Amino acid sequence: MLPDGLSAIRVGGFQPFTTLDYPGQMAAVVFLQGCPLRCVYCHNPDLLPVHADTEIDGREIAARLKERRGLLQAVVFSGGEPLVQSGLAAAMDHVRSLGFKVGLHTSGISPDRFQRLRDRVDWVGFDIKAPFSGYGGVTGVNQAGRRAEASFAMLAAWGIPYEVRVTIWPSLIDCEAVRQIATEVHRLGCKDFALQECRDPATGEAMGGAAFLDEDLQADLAQRFPGFSVRRASHARAA
Template sequence: MNIQPTYSSLDFPGKMALVLFTPGCDLRCKYCHNPQLLKNETLTKWDIEEIEEEVEKNIDFIDGIVLSGGEPLLHLDVIKNFIRQAKNNNLLVKLDTNGLHPNEISEIINDLDYVAMDIKAPLDKYYKITDIYPSNVKETINKTIDIILEHEVFLECRTTYVPKLLEPQDIKDLTKEIRCNMYTLQQFRNRVTYDSRLADYDEPNPNDLVNILNNLDIPIPEIHLKSNQFGNQIIKKG
């Protein structure tokens, strides 16, 4: 199966969800913890049917689906099938995306309940994280944010903090560039990474990450920290 499903009570806050990891991504983030998904596989009608059967079997046990990856918007026609099935069964739909596909997200925005967008770095400094990225990151991501917020879909922006790749000032800078309902800083984990050299990087101390978040002066109403030691911490909720 080219789409890997898993069940989670964490990926869709407050909900039990079936998470669908689609293959392929247009970035190559050095810390990526799903490097096996970077290759863009062709999805067949059998892949789609297997997932649809999985959803049908578990309708009574899930509240929604999470379209993740990889970058699910690389398979727009495929995920439209899953969204249609979810909505026909009164399930919620969450999308995980890198924010680089505003045209695609505009085609499904009316059926989305939650979007989690990965903001890798300050929008003019993606070179710190990935060797492959489009030249118009800032314009594209802001366009995607506009579409989501104009349709009043809940938007979480999140950043993985990797020591040596990012520094506290980067978090201050990028959070001033974005608009969202919630911002989450995620602790880097060095267990599996696209760039094997990052296996030698230390995982950041969560107390240091709390300090970074406490020093932000931004209008984002809700701020969280996710770490291995303390799980999901609410740092600010206005």
């Protein structure tokens, strides 16, 4: 492992406190640079490329986390897409050595790297972009759906808490697409399922969508998933 563990990753942002990113836990969020997907609604486009001039020294993050022991319960790795970074496992090991639980926000883009995290992560927020057969229109990467499906099957078998989140881009994700995603993940035992409203990257306006207006759809999801929730676009990432 590199000197401070967190030096093994390219950090693009740090949020020192949140109650939103790991359910039931007071947490900090480490935002990793890099993502192979180009989702039409991406709310962190500054993190998509890896830029040395905007990188935060991992040793600085490690020092801040040490100061917050006893105040925070968990550290969440988000992005960007954390799985693109080969040093993620080392960074998680370091966070765990400090006494924190480990959370992960991911699209599951790399099943091989995801598999290596099985004994390192305590909770996962799994972002499903579309029905697994239809990722191309949302992400620009057709094969991403196959990879996400493989990673989600692993996660469902691990037995750790997780949440599936579906962000609604209205012209691409309609009620039928939500039902299809829900059926796929419910079959594998998902209990926590969230619909998330996105903002138009160009204007910042909340996009809405039929899924937020369809009471029958929401009633069906609430019946299928004990932890069903709806999140309208009201929170922004802290840099």
